[in-house]
Amino acid sequence: MGRIKDKFRRTSAGTSAANQHQPSRRQVLKGTLALAGATAGSGVIGAPTIWAQDIKDIELRHVGVSYSVVKAIGDQAAKDLGFKVTMQNLDTSAAINRFITQPNSVDIADLEGWQAKLAAKRGVIQGISVKKVKEFDNFLPIFTKGELDGQKIPRQGISPYEAMYIEKADSTDLHEGVTEWATFLPQVYNADSIGYRPDLVDHPVTEWKDLLDPKYKGKAAILDVPAIGIMDAALCFESAGLIKYGNKGNMTKEEIDFTINKLIELKKSGHFRATWTTFDQSVQLMAAGEVIIQSMWSPAVAAVRVKQIPCVYAPVNKKGDKEGYRGWCNGLGLMKHLTGKKLDAAYEYINWYYTGWQGAFVSRYGYYSPVPSTAKKEMTPTEWAFWYEGKPAPEEIKDPYGVSMEKAGTVRDGGSFLDRVKNISCWNTLMDEAAFMNKRWNDFKVA
Amino acid sequence: MRSIVKAKRGHAGWLLILPLVLILVPFFIVPIIGVIAASFVQSDGFGGIIPSFTLDNYKSVLTSQLTLQLYWATLKFAVFAWFFSLLIGFWIAYFLVFHVRNQLLALGLFLLCTVPFWTSNIIRMISWIPLLGKEGLINSALGAAGVIDQPLDILLFSSLAVVIAYVHQLTIFMIVPIFNSMARIDKRTIEAARDAGASRFDIVRLIVLPLCKTGIALGSIFVVSIVMGDFFVVKVMSGGGSASVVGAFYEDIGVLQYPTAAASATILTVIVSLLVVAILRTVDIRKELTQ
Numbered sequence: 001m002g003r004i005k006d007k008f009r010r011t012s013a014g015t016s017a018a019n020q021h022q023p024s025r026r027q028v029l030k031g032t033l034a035l036a037g038a039t040a041g042s043g044v045i046g047a048p049t050i051w052a053q054d055i056k057d058i059e060l061r062h063v064g065v066s067y068s069v070v071k072a073i074g075d076q077a078a079k080d081l082g083f084k085v086t087m088q089n090l091d092t093s094a095a096i097n098r099f100i101t102q103p104n105s106v107d108i109a110d111l112e113g114w115q116a117k118l119a120a121k122r123g124v125i126q127g128i129s130v131k132k133v134k135e136f137d138n139f140l141p142i143f144t145k146g147e148l149d150g151q152k153i154p155r156q157g158i159s160p161y162e163a164m165y166i167e168k169a170d171s172t173d174l175h176e177g178v179t180e181w182a183t184f185l186p187q188v189y190n191a192d193s194i195g196y197r198p199d200l201v202d203h204p205v206t207e208w209k210d211l212l213d214p215k216y217k218g219k220a221a222i223l224d225v226p227a228i229g230i231m232d233a234a235l236c237f238e239s240a241g242l243i244k245y246g247n248k249g250n251m252t253k254e255e256i257d258f259t260i261n262k263l264i265e266l267k268k269s270g271h272f273r274a275t276w277t278t279f280d281q282s283v284q285l286m287a288a289g290e291v292i293i294q295s296m297w298s299p300a301v302a303a304v305r306v307k308q309i310p311c312v313y314a315p316v317n318k319k320g321d322k323e324g325y326r327g328w329c330n331g332l333g334l335m336k337h338l339t340g341k342k343l344d345a346a347y348e349y350i351n352w353y354y355t356g357w358q359g360a361f362v363s364r365y366g367y368y369s370p371v372p373s374t375a376k377k378e379m380t381p382t383e384w385a386f387w388y389e390g391k392p393a394p395e396e397i398k399d400p401y402g403v404s405m406e407k408a409g410t411v412r413d414g415g416s417f418l419d420r421v422k423n424i425s426c427w428n429t430l431m432d433e434a435a436f437m438n439k440r441w442n443d444f445k446v447a
Numbered sequence: 448m449r450s451i452v453k454a455k456r457g458h459a460g461w462l463l464i465l466p467l468v469l470i471l472v473p474f475f476i477v478p479i480i481g482v483i484a485a486s487f488v489q490s491d492g493f494g495g496i497i498p499s500f501t502l503d504n505y506k507s508v509l510t511s512q513l514t515l516q517l518y519w520a521t522l523k524f525a526v527f528a529w530f531f532s533l534l535i536g537f538w539i540a541y542f543l544v545f546h547v548r549n550q551l552l553a554l555g556l557f558l559l560c561t562v563p564f565w566t567s568n569i570i571r572m573i574s575w576i577p578l579l580g581k582e583g584l585i586n587s588a589l590g591a592a593g594v595i596d597q598p599l600d601i602l603l604f605s606s607l608a609v610v611i612a613y614v615h616q617l618t619i620f621m622i623v624p625i626f627n628s629m630a631r632i633d634k635r636t637i638e639a640a641r642d643a644g645a646s647r648f649d650i651v652r653l654i655v656l657p658l659c660k661t662g663i664a665l666g667s668i669f670v671v672s673i674v675m676g677d678f679f680v681v682k683v684m685s686g687g688g689s690a691s692v693v694g695a696f697y698e699d700i701g702v703l704q705y706p707t708a709a710a711s712a713t714i715l716t717v718i719v720s721l722l723v724v725a726i727l728r729t730v731d732i733r734k735e736l737t738q
Contacts, residue, residue: 093700097494097701118493118494218600221686227702276686288580288583289581290604435490435492435704438702439511439513442513445689445690445694446690
């Protein structure tokens with residue numbers, strides 16, 4: 001529970017001694033390695049620089065939520081890099097609990113911004129040297145300047161930019177602005193909004209307040225992960241003009257009380273058919289006709305459509321201070337116990353993420369890469385036009401596993417990458433008043 | 448001589464309980480001491496603890512209106528699940544023991560009762576959803592028959608759905624001990640009662656029920672403690688519309704409030720223990736088991 005000492009951590013002296021043995025063996029097999037790299041033909045920028053004999057015994061355990069830690073991606077990385085990668089999935093709260101209470105059982109922590117802030121505070125992760133990240137200069141300015149296309153990225157909640165940097169490798173407090181050390185490096189992110197059935201909702205939804213419309217009483221649902229469910233609710237209430245929040249991502253007790261009381265009122269009037277906690281539940285609710293409008297994630301909307309049921313992802317573009325998407329971002333963190341070759345392997349793994357394959361993969365279900373320039377190379381012009389440029393799909397769009405998703409001519413809900421990401425108005429978070437908020441959320445649940 | 452034998456016997460006793468001790472101490476006693484210890488310290492709000500003794504966690508849990516509501520909600524489910532699983536379990540066991548003459552057939556039917564339990568809890572629970580949903584089998588059938596013109600919302604994502612899932616999952620825990628108790632009832636007692644002119648109802652009331660009190664008590668302990676400690680069935684079947692004691696402190700763990708969660712867990716353990724003690728007071732299990 002408290003800070004757990006890493007008894008397996010090697011001393012730096014030990015590590016450098018081990019390294020001194022390498023050169024002779026390394027030179028002997030250098031030729032073989034180059035050959036192996038060439039025949040693998042993986043097209044990876046920067047073939048493994050660690051000695052092949054040593055890395056094949058290395059196993060990296062990458063732990064996190066299912067929509068971010070994906071087996072197919074781990075398998076491809078293992079194939080390209082020559083060491084073992086094990087992907088383990090947990091839900092958001094189980095994941096952060098594991099990082100903090102059993103840090104040695106994880107090598108690569110898949111962190112959201114707020115989790116990175118916590119993990120740094122607890123000292124379970126080590127700073128990532130951004131100099132060792134080859135594509136770092138090509139990261140979008142969202143992550144290096146806190147802006148996109150010349151427009152500041154909002155700071156309600158915990159934006160990835162805000163949570164990314166620390167001053168020194170072992171700092172526990174965040175630093176404003178780019179430094180040499182990162183808490184986590186973004187790998188996948190998106191903008192969440194509302195999903196609805198266009199055949200049963202009589203107008204195009206562009207505002208969060210439609211989720212509260214009494215017309216949809218008993219046919220609406222909301223996300224039941226307290227930390228972000230309350231933000232969806234806040235977006236609704238703000239949209240309806242009931243309240244103006246100072247910071248939806250870090251509410252005061254009064255704001256929390258107002259929000260929860262409103263939610264309880266709605267619940268008692270029978271407004272919510274259900275609340276959902278997992279991706280699959282949200283898909284089921286919509287596909288089974290239980291709800292016709294609910295807070296939802298982009299790939300979940302796609303999953304409903306694959307079942308031949310019409311479903312639209314509402315473009316909730318900002319209107320003044322109202323509306324906007326709730327953004328989230330998951331990234332890679334290095335656990336503190338990583339040293340020596342395993343740490344080298346972890347850096348190889350991080351660098352692999354930005355070579356394009358992974359970026360293209362996640363883009364095919366509607367998420368984004370922090371380095372679109374490399375992802376683009378791995379995508380077809382059709383895919384690029386549809387997912388990033390918001391243009392009508394020149395031909396049929398398939399998901400990462402080859403299943404047909406959208407017909408030719410379809411335009412992505414919400415439009416282009418810039419249209420969607422620039423309209424993020426708040427980020428997933430853990431509020432200062434999280435304990436209080438949680439208690440009040442339980443009031444809502446039991447009401 | 449005698450003392451040596453006695454000493455040996457003593458050792459043998461220790462040896463016999465050793466496996467149980469080896470399991471209980473590291474996997475039960477130690478963790479629960481950890482939980483209790485954690486319930487008396489403060490949280491630093493970042494998943495860490497401040498190791499100074501405090502009663503604040505208990506104070507905040509025990510003085511909160513929320514705690515009462517949560518226990519009320521969970522106890523309500525426990526009572527309903529207990530009542531219906533007892534009702535169904537008792538009659539199934541009764542049928543198997545007293546109405547199926549062929550003992551092999553009775554045993555076969557008894558095993559048949561366990562077949563649904565070869566698959567996971569989660570599957571058994573989730574399979575109710577397509578049956579009870581708005582566009583589910585029951586609503587479609589009722590709609591087609593013209594009984595209803597609007598689908599019944601109450602079937603799914605409701606307290607009713609939670610109770611249905613619990614009863615489905617837990618009735619077996621009633622059947623097994625009650626069947627066991629009933630099978631031990633001397634059939635001649637029943638015949639004698641019948642000869643003496645007792646009605647079927649009297650036989651159940653005056654002979655069968657008292658003689659399977661132990662089975663009922665054991666079954667009740669299973670059902671009540673499982674429902675009190677569950678959060679998943681409530682979460683899924685109520686569609687997130689209802690909360691539970693465990694669900695609430697699971698959310699605390701989600702925001703790294705370990706000490707509060709530990710205090711809630713300790714309180715729940717005490718309350719469930721008290722419930723078990725209360726149930727055990729109605730029967731002498733030791734006497735029954737050594738018969």
